[in-house]
Amino acid sequence: MSAPRLASNALRDPWWLRLPLLMLALAFVALFLVLPLLAVFGYAFEKGVDFYFASLVDEDARAAIRLTLLVTAIAVPANTLFGIAAAWLITRFSFPGRGLLLSLIDLPFAVSPVIAGLIYVLLFGAQGLFAPWLAAHDVKIIFAVPGIVLATIFVTFPFVARELIPLMQAQGSEQEQAAITLGAGGFAMFWRVVLPKIGWGLGYGVILCNARAIGEFGAVSVVSGHIRGLTNTMPLHVEILYNEYQRTAAFAVASLLALLALATLALKQLVGWRMRRATPADGTHA
C-alpha cells in the first residue's frame, strides 16, 4: 500500500509551485466564467423583479422564445435520428465512402457557423442556386423559419453521432447478432438491444445537441433576417435589444439562456455519472 503512495508523492510538485498554479486556475475561472454569469443576472435584475418579468412576457420576447422552442423541437429529434442512423452505418457496416462520411460528420465542427449560414443563403437565397425553383413553388427558406431550422440542424448535427460512434464501436455487434439468430427483426432489435445499450450515451449527446440548438447564434443570424416577432430566436433577440440600448431587457432574456445552460450542465453531469456507472457492469467478456 505504501509503494503507490510514495510514487504519487514523488509525482507531486512542491507547494511553492502548486499554490500559485492553483490560484491562477481559480482566478481564471472566476474572471472568465463566474463573473460574467453573475453579471448577466445582476444586469437582468438591475431595474427590479417587475421589469425583469415584463421583459420576458413582452410580445417580441415571447415570439423569440416560441421560435427557439420550435426550432429546437425540430432540430433535436431530427439530429437524434440522423445521429443514430449515421453511427449505426459507420460502426456496423463497411462500405465505400465510410471514411468520407466520418469526416463529413465533423464538418459542422470544422467550419465557422457563419460560413454554414452563408452556404444556405447561396443555395436557397434570392440569388441562390435553387432560387428559380423556390420562387416558382412559392417556398421561402431564407429569412424564414425553414432556413433557421436548416442552419440549426447543420450546426448541431455532430453531437449525437460523435457521442454514439465510439460507444457503439466499443460495444461491438455480438449482442445484435445474437438477437438476429433469435429471430429479432430490425425494429425489435433496435428497441430491445441497441437502444438500452446506447441509452445514456444517447442522452448525453441529445443534451449537448439541445444546448447548442437553443444557443446557436452565428449560422442562424445569417439566414434569419432579424424580423421581429417572426424570425428572431432568443439569442438574436438578445442582440437586437442590446443594440437598441435596452440593456436590462437584453440581459433578462439572456439570463433565461444562462439558466438553460446551467440546467444543461447539471443534467450533463448526472447523465455522465450514470453512464460511467452503467459501463463497468457491462463486463460479459470476463
Place this chain on the structure above:
Amino acid sequence: MSIELSAIEYRYRDATALAGIDLAIESGELLALLGPSGCGKTTLLRTIAGLEFPDRGRVRFEGRDVTALSARKRHVGFVFQHYALFNHLTVFENVAFGLRVRGWFRRPRRAELERAVSELLELVQLGEFARRYPAQLSGGQRQRVALARALAVEPQILLLDEPFGALDARVRADLRRWLRGLHDRIHVTSVFVTHDQEEAFELADRIAVMNKGRIEQIADPETLYTHPANPFVCRFLGEVNELPAALHARWTGIDDERVVAFVRPHDLEFSAGEGGARVEQVRDLGANMRVEVRHPALAQPLVAVWERSRFARSGLAPGRSVAVSAQRQVLFRGDAPVDAAERAGNALRDILVTHG
C-alpha cells in the same frame, strides 16, 4: 435436421477463410469442428448460421437450399464464444428474448412463456438465478444462460462456438459431460467448435479436422485416432514422435522406400541396453511420468509418457543408454498413409535401431 455444405468458399478482404468445404451432417448428430487457431472454424459456423454468406457453394438444411436465407429466418440456435448475453436484461428475460420478439400471432401467451422459460432454466440448472443479471453470474453460469437462450426458440440446429473456451479446466470437463447428456436427451443436430482435441473426442459423434480453410478428415474419434488421413491430422490429435523408418520387402530383402513412423508417447518403448539413445530427462506429471530420450540421429528428443508403475518397473533413470521400439505406429509416405495391405507384405525396419 440434416445439414449439407457443398464447395463453400469464403474470403475476407485479405484472407481466404474457407477454401472449398464439403460437409454432410446427419440429423441428430453431434459434430465437432476441430482445428488450429485461424483455420476457419468460426467462419464455417457463422456460414451455417447465416451470419456470413459464402462467396461460392451452397448450404442446405434437410435438402432445402438456405444459402440466401438470413440468419433471422434460418431458425438456428447459436452460442457465441463470449456468450453475447444481453447485459441489460435479467437471466429470465435473456432466455425469453427469442419468444418475445416473435410476431404477435406466434408469440406465446404470458403464462405459457413463463412456463417455457422456467423449464429451460431448470434444464440448465439455473432456476434460482432467474432474477439476476449476467454480470452477477460466473462464467459457467453465463455459458448455460447462453445455451438456454439459444434453445428457447426450439431450434432444429444448434451451433456452439468454443462453448467452453473461456472456462477453467474443471468447469469445462463438467459442462461438456452435461452437454453430452443434454444432447442425448433432446437430439438436436449440433455442431461445436473447439481447438481442444480431448474435448472433441469426449463429446462428439464425429470430428471434422480443419486446416487452412479445408477439412482434412472427417470421421468418428476411433477411426480418426487409428487411421489419421495425413500427418497434419496425426500431429494435431496430440503429441506424437516422428521416427524415420524404411519399408523392407520381406521376400526380396530390398528396402523399397523411406517412410515416417508416427508413434504416440504412450506407445513408445525403451528397453535398457545399447541402442545409441540416452535418457535425457524424466518429469513427474502426477499420474504419469514423461521420459525424454535423445537420439544422435534426431533433432528432436523422443518423448514417452508412461504410467508410474510401468516407469518404476522399467528402472529407467537419466543418463541410461536405451534401445527404442514402438508398440504401435502409423506410417506415412509423404502425405499419404501406408495402407494395411502394403504393411502386411513388408517388414518395418526402424532406422534408429539398425543404424543406431
